[in-house]
Amino acid sequence: MTxxxxxxxxxxxxxxxxxxxxxxxxxxxxxxxxMAGITNTAFRRLCREFGAGLYVSEMITSRALVERxxxxxxxIKHHESETPRSIQLYxxxxxxxxxxxxxxxxxxxxxxxxxxxxxxxxxxxxxGGGSALPWKTGLFRDIVAGAVKAAGDIPLTVKxxxxxxxxxxxxxxxxxxxxxxxxxxxxxxxxxxxxxxSGHADWSAIEKLKxxxxxxxxxxxxxxxxxxDAVRMVxxxxxxxxxxxxxxxxxxxxxxxxxxxxxxxxxxAQPSLGEVARTVRRHTELLAEFxxxxxxxxxxxxxHMSWYFKGYPVGGDMRARLTTVESFAHLDxxxxxxxxxxxxxxxGAEGPRGRAGTPKRPALPxxxxxxxxxxxxxxxxxxxxxxxxSGG
Numbered sequence: 001m002t003x004x005x006x007x008x009x010x011x012x013x014x015x016x017x018x019x020x021x022x023x024x025x026x027x028x029x030x031x032x033x034x035m036a037g038i039t040n041t042a043f044r045r046l047c048r049e050f051g052a053g054l055y056v057s058e059m060i061t062s063r064a065l066v067e068r069x070x071x072x073x074x075x076i077k078h079h080e081s082e083t084p085r086s087i088q089l090y091x092x093x094x095x096x097x098x099x100x101x102x103x104x105x106x107x108x109x110x111x112x113x114x115x116x117x118x119x120x121x122x123x124x125x126x127x128g129g130g131s132a133l134p135w136k137t138g139l140f141r142d143i144v145a146g147a148v149k150a151a152g153d154i155p156l157t158v159k160x161x162x163x164x165x166x167x168x169x170x171x172x173x174x175x176x177x178x179x180x181x182x183x184x185x186x187x188x189x190x191x192x193x194x195x196x197x198s199g200h201a202d203w204s205a206i207e208k209l210k211x212x213x214x215x216x217x218x219x220x221x222x223x224x225x226x227x228x229d230a231v232r233m234v235x236x237x238x239x240x241x242x243x244x245x246x247x248x249x250x251x252x253x254x255x256x257x258x259x260x261x262x263x264x265x266x267x268x269a270q271p272s273l274g275e276v277a278r279t280v281r282r283h284t285e286l287l288a289e290f291x292x293x294x295x296x297x298x299x300x301x302x303x304h305m306s307w308y309f310k311g312y313p314v315g316g317d318m319r320a321r322l323t324t325v326e327s328f329a330h331l332d333x334x335x336x337x338x339x340x341x342x343x344x345x346x347x348g349a350e351g352p353r354g355r356a357g358t359p360k361r362p363a364l365p366x367x368x369x370x371x372x373x374x375x376x377x378x379x380x381x382x383x384x385x386x387x388x389x390s391g392g
Contacts, residue, residue, distance in 0.1 A: 001050075001253055001275055002344065003267045019217060019241040021054070022155025022184035024084055024112060028052045029241030030230070030258045031187070032248065033159075033221060034059050034088040034116065037303070041079050042286035046279070047248060050269075051255030054086055059116050062091030062100035076109055084111035088159070090119065092129045092385040094142040101150035113151055115144065117160040117174070120193040126363035128378060129385030131161040131193035134170040136374045137177065139382070145181040155184035159221070159243070162205050164362050165194035168369060171205060175213040187219035187243050196357035197246070207237040219243050225351050226254070227261025227268065246354035250307025252279065273312055274340025280308050284331060298325045311348030314338065 019029035030053035032039060037058070044055040057075060064072040078085040087110045091097035097115070104110045117140070119130030134140045148156050158178045163169035175186050188209050190201040201222025210218040217240035220233045225247045233242055248254045253269040260267040271279070283304065287297035305322040314322075318337065325331045365381035374382070 033245035127385030227257035270344035
């Protein structure tokens with residue numbers, strides 16, 4: 001991977017300490033954010049090849065895990081090279097979440113467990129799940145406290161958003177509740193559910209949470225597109241580490257940049273088109289191992305193509321053909337048509353990626369905002385919230 005010494009004003013010295021999450025110590029305070037359909041074993045292994053960090057699974061629905069559905073059992077599998085093993089759970093029922101955590105611990109399937117309270121997807125929030133759930137403080141407390149107890153010595157953390165919208169913020173209260181319940185860390189995506197991924201993350205909220213939650217690490221998430229962004233977030237907010245999501249889509253080498261940045265180095269990956277092509281091939285190979293199917297690997301890699309080739313002068317016809325790849329041979333033929341000597345294109349390959357969406361009124365159960373307590377009608381809605389959706 002081509003690496004350059006980027007211009008930077010910060011001194012060449014480490015800017016962050018190792019991150020301790022319960023019994024785990026991470027040399028570099030970097031966490032891969034769970035992303036549905038993205039952060040499977042294949043992508044986690046690929047990112048790990050470029051840099052250190054805590055690499056979290058796709059979100060697993062607690063109910064599906066307790067029921068041992070084939071899909072959930074496949075998603076919680078880790079390759080032998082993955083350590084520590086990190087799994088994110090989503091759930092709305094304290095008993096079911098506790099049972100899922102108990103299962104992971106009893107069967108030695110995880111070294112770290114995270115709970116998702118950040119999903120802004122309408123089909124989840126309209127049932128009171130995801131980023132809507134912390135509004136019901138009692139329910140939130142029961143889920144987190146029960147999960148912490150079930151986890152025992154396994155560190156359990158929570159990831160959340162600022163709240164439902166600017167008039168219904170929950171993150172400071174939720175942070176205090178989680179801290180009191182005994183979580184090992186709290187992560188904040190500094191947007192509300194109504195913002196989805198639009199606009200700019202409010203890093204000042206991360207600073208406020210850090211000032212509020214003082215006994216466990218606070219991690220910041222939102223708008224980290226480079227190593228410099230991560231360092232700047234830590235310096236501006238005082239947070240203990242960063243959670244990286246969309247910034248690594250099509251850029252697994254970002255984790256190398258993050259390691260360098262936190263070690264005070266100015267090295268930044270600038271891959272040639274050939275280096276990108278080799279990474280795409282490696283990603284597809286890992287997907288084939290994960291799916292146990294060359295066909296499914298080629299189907300899955302299609303959605304990554306626009307991210308990998310963002311900013312590179314690859315024609316529209318070739319881009320379209322790459323999204324129809326059917327086999328390793330087909331992929332090799334297409335990649336072979338590219339000019340592998342083409343250098344890194346610069347700023348065009350950097351910055352935001354992934355769908356940002358637009359601000360919208362969150363979908364919520366009828367009367368959800370009328371009370372912070374979970375009444376009978378709301379309880380019925382919440383019972384149907386465990387869907388196979390993720391985000392945050």
